[in-house]
Amino acid sequence: MGGHASGTPRVGVELGADRGTGGNLLAFGVVAAVSGLMTPGEFLAWGWRVPFLFSGPLVAAGLWARVRIAGTRPFEALVTTGSRAERPVAVLVRGHRTGSLPVLAVGCLPALIALIARSPREAISAISPKGIGT
Structure with missing residues (x-):
């Protein structure tokens, strides 16, 4: 839940x-x-x-x-046919950029703030491809 x-x-x-x-x-x-x-x-x-x-x-x-x-008609159609986008988030962002990006940003913001508050070093390490000092 x-x-x-x-x-x-x-x-x-x-x-x-x-x-x-x-x-x-x-x-x-x-x-x-x-x-x-x-x-x-x-x-x-x-x-x-x-x-x-x-x-x-x-x-x-x-x-x-x-x-x-019941689910929406498009959702029920997807369930019935079993079809699904290979990368649904990419489809969402490409097709609805102006609506989805702000929502994704606001949704991720609390987690990012919590990570930075907990440990700035971990936050930098989590977003850096090579980590700190490498």
């Missing part, structure tokens, strides 16, 4: 935009209410878990919906 974490809010916003579901606002409200009812020490010790308990029914509903929602 972790792979769906980044796409799920986007799908929720796209599908619920005309209905004004406000899922993120609801989540913020629950965390604000729980943290407001406790001392900072209580919230840090155990209170931060309470919003996760409230999310249980939402996770169950999301899993139920995910199993029952």
